[in-house]
Amino acid sequence: MKPITRLILAAGGALLSLGMVLQPVAAAPAGPPIKIGSTLALTGPLAATAMIHKLTGEIYVEELNKRGGLLGRPVEWIVKDDQSKPDVARTLYEQLITVDHVDLLLGPYATGNILSAMGVAQKYHKMLVHHTLGIPSLAKYDMQFPAWSVGPDPATTVTNHLLDAFASVGKSPKTIAIVTSKFPSVYVMSEGMREVAKKRGLKEVLFLEWEFGNKDFGPIASRLKDANPDFVFVGALGLEGNQLLDAMKKIDYAPPLQYYMYPAPGPLAKAPGAEHALAGSIFEQHPPFTNNPTAAAFVKIYNERAAKAGLPDNAVETQAAASYSAWQIIEAAVTATKSLDDKVLSQWLKTHRVDTIQGSLRFDGPNNFGDDLMRLKQVQNGHWVTVWPKEWAAPGAKLLVP
Amino acid sequence: MRLSLPGGIAVAGLALAAVPFLGLPPFYESFLYLIFSAVVMATSWNILSGYSGYFSFGHGAFFGAGMYTTATLAGRFELPFLWTLPAAGLISALLGVGVGAVVFRLRRLRGELFALLTLAVTFVLATIVLNTPIDGGQGVSLSAVPLPAILSSPSSTLYILGLGMALLTLWISYRIYGSKLGTGLFAIHDDEDVAEVMGVPTFRYKLMAFGLSSGLAGIAGGIHAMFISYVTVGETFSIIVPLNVVLMSVLGGTRHWLGPAVGATVITGLLYGFTAGDYPVAGRAAVGLILIVVILFMPEGLLGRFIPRLQRRRRVTAVTAVTAVPPATVAAPAPAETLLKISGLAKAFNGLQALDGADVEVRRGEILGLVGPNGSGKSTLINLVSGHYRSDSGNIVFAGRDITGLAAHAVARAGIARTYQIPRPFAHFTVLQNVTLPAMFGRAALDRVAAESEALYWLEFTGLGDKADALPEDLNLHQRKFLELARALAAKPSLLLLDEVLSGLTPSEIEHAISTIRAIRDRGATIVFVEHVMHAVMELSDRIVVLNYGKVIAEGRPDDVMRRPEVVTVYLGKPHA
16 A cells, blocks of 8 residues: 555544544533423323333433534423323413413323313414324314324224235235224224225124223124134224233134234233234334434434333334424424424424424324324234335335235 | 301402402413312212212212213304303203112112212213213314303303302302201211101202202313313213212311312312422322321311311300290190001011001000010001001001101101110211201201200200210210100100110119109100000000000000900910919
8 A cells, every 4th residue: 555545544534533523512502491391191091101202202302402402402391290181281281381481382192181282272372292192183273283193084094004905915804893992092993994994895794892991801802703804903902902812812713814903012012812913003113214313313212211211111113203203393393493483383394394203294284184104013923013015114024914 | 357167268269259360370270270170079079978978989970971961062062152051060960860869769779889879870871971972982072162251261261160160069068068958968977767757858858969969060060071172981981080079078078068178179289289290100199198197097087177176166155045945835635535546557577577457546645655575566666657667558647647658757747756765866966966956857847046945945854955065975875865855855746656765774764764754744745655664664654555476465554454364474474384
C-alpha cells in the first residue's frame, strides 16, 4: 500500500472515529416543560393492559427528552389513574385541562374511557390522540386521532382481509361458526364477521354469544364440536380465548381454523391447542417490523423494561405499538408545525402522513381513521409470527392451513 | 343562633350552588358532581336498606335502568334530555316496586336471601338490556345529545343537576327519618314481625321505601348517562356499583339520614385523592386499609359513633320537657257485652294440630285467664288473634267485626295489643321510643308528640320512667317484661293479650306485676291472660278457659273450673289405683 493511500485511509479512519464520537448530540432541552396529560386504567379490571401503555409512555418520554424534547423544551408526562372508570376518566381529563393546564392530551385505555375523555377534549377544543379505540364509528370529534390504524370500518375490512388471507393459500372455508363475547368493541367485530361471511357465501353453522365475565366455556365448546365448522371466529377478549381453548381441549376438539379477535397474546400462544391459531396485529417484534431502527430500538428497551417491571408478557405487539405510535403522532405534528396549538396540530395531521413503527398512518378518512393496517399473525411453534400480507410476514413464515 | 343539621345542609347547598359562578376551573364542578352522584346513590340505598335493614345488592340495577332509560329516550328517540329524567326515575321506581311486590310477600326472603335476590335482579336486567335492541351489545353513545343550557357550560349544567338531586335525596331521606314512615322502617329493621303486630303496615312501608330508593337511583343514573356519554352493560351493571354504595353507607352509618352522604363524600374523596399515576396500587391499598380500620373500630359508622351522643342529650331534654298526660282512657266496662268471639279456630303446623276448633268468648271489661299445659295451644291462640298467624279454619269476630285473616297491623289498628312471652323490644330503640311506636301505630294512632306523652305516662305507670333514655339491652328481665306491658298499653287497645308476662320473675316481682295488672283492669281494660303462675291466674281472672291439645276443655269461674276433674287430670294426671 502506498504511503499516500495509507495516509488517506488513516485520515479517513480518524475522521470516521471522530465522526462516531461526534455524532450529532441533541442539545439538552431547556425551558418550561411541555406538559402532556393522560389517564390510564392503572387500577381496576383494565389495569393489566394499561400497564403496557404506561411503560411505553415512560420509555418514549425518556427517549424523547434525550433527543432534545419537543421544540427544545423538555416533555413532562402527567399520567393519572382513572381506575378503569369512565366517569373518573372524564373528571381527570377536566382536571388535566383546567387545573394542570396541560399543553397536549393523550387518550386513556379502553373504548368507554376514551369516549368519556373525547367529550371533555371536544368541550375544550383540545386535540386528543388515542391508542386503542375499538369502535371508530363512535369517534365523532374532528380533533381526535387514532393511533391504532384499523380503518374507519374494521368490522368489514379486518374480516374481509381474514377471508382474503385464506383465499390466498387456496383454503377458503365453506362453513363458519362465530362465538363471541357481548363486550361492545368485540361484538361489533363479530357482527361484522357475520355480515362479511354471509356476503362471501360462507354458511354460518353456529352463532353463539356470551356475556362479558362468563367463565363456563364447556357448553360453547360442545356446540362448536357439534357444528363442526371449517372456521371458528372467536370474539374473545383477553383470557376468554384461553378458556375456550381449554374447554375445547377437554373434549378433544380442535377446529381446523380458529381466529381470536383480541386475545391475551402471550398466554394464548403458549396454550395447548393454540398451534396455528390466528389473530390480528399491527406489530410483531420480528422483521420486517424491526427493520425499522426506531422499532428495533424500542423493542430492545421495552423487552428489558417489561421484564424488569414483571409484566406477564414482555413482547411488543399491538398494544405497545399503538401506544408508541400515539407518541410518534404527537411528536411528528409538533415538530412539523413547531406549534402546540391544538387546531394547528389537528389541521396538519389531517393533511399529512405520519411514519410510525406500525407503518405510515393517515387521518383523512371518515372520523379521521385512515388505512386498515391490521395484519394476520399465527401461532407457529409456540410463537406468534405475522403471516399475512406477505410483505409483513416474518422471514420464512407463511400462513399454515391444515 | 345554632343551626340545625338540615339547616346546615341547606346553607351548604346554597353555597355549593354558587360554585359555577365563582370562576373556578370547571374540574371542580366535575369532581363535586362525582361526590353528588355518590351521595344520591348511597342515600337512596339507605332509605330502604339502612332504615329497614333489607340489604339490597341491586342498587346498580335501578341506577342502570335509569341510565338506559335516558340513553334510549335521548340517544335513540332524541327526546330532550331533561324530559328523560322523570321517565328514568319512574321506570326504576316501578321496577323496584314490582320486585318488592313479589319478594316482600315472602317471609323467607329476608336477610341474605333478599340481598342475593336483588343481585340476581341486576344480572337479569343486564341480560335483558344486553340481548335486546336497548343495547344489543354495542353500547349506547350520547355524544350527540345536546345538554340544555341551564347554566353557561355543560359541566355547570351537570353540576347543578347533580347538586339538586343530592339535596332532594337528602331532604327526602331526612323527612322519612323523622316521619312515621321512618319510625316504621327502623322498627322493621329491628323486628319486622313485632312491628307488624304493633300496627306498622310493613308491606306497604317497605314498598314505599323501595320505590323511593330505586326511583332516586334511576334519576341519578339518567344524569350519569350524560356525564359519561357512552353507556355499556358491562360498566353499568357491574357489581362494583352496589358494593361501593354499601361501603359508603356502612362507613358513614346506616342509621342516620346523613350517614351515607358522609361515607360517599369520604370514599369518593379518598379514591380521587389517589389518582396520581405514580403509586396507584399503593393508593388504592391505602384507601382499602383506611376503610377496614374505620369499619372495624366504628361498626356503626362515622355518624353512628358520634351522633348518638348528640341524640341522647336531645332526648333527655325532650323527656324532661314533655309532661305525662292524664291517665289513658279506656272504654267503660260493660261486662255482659261480648268483645271477642272466637269460633271453631284451628291451626296446624306441619301436621301437628296446635289449635283444634277452639271456641272462646271474651267479654268487655273482664280478665280472661287462658290456661293449659305446655303445647295446649294458648300462645297459638294469641298469635292467631293478633294476626301473627293465619288460621286454617274458624273465625274471629272482634267488636262486631270479622277480623279473620286480617293483617296483623290492621288487627292492631282495630284495637288489639299483645305482649310476647319472651320480650321482643326493638333493640336499637330507646325504651321511650319502644313505647312511643305502638302509640303512633296502634289503635290510638297519635302523632309523635302526643305518642311520646302517652308513652311517658305508661312508662311511669310501669315503673320505667327513669329508664326512658336507656336501650333495651340495659334492662333486666323484670324491666323488659314491663316494657312489653307498657308497649301494649300505649296503643290504647280495647283488648290486651298478655302472653306469660309473669314467667321468669321472682316472687316479689310477680306480686308487683299482679298489682300492676289489677291496676290496668281497674282502668277498664279487657285482658286475655295466658299464664302458668296459677295463684296469679286465680287471683286476677274473672273467668278461666282451659285448653288441652288445642281444644277448650273447660270454661267458667276460676275456683269452679280448677276443681273440675278433667282440669285436674290435665294438670296432675290420672290417679292410679
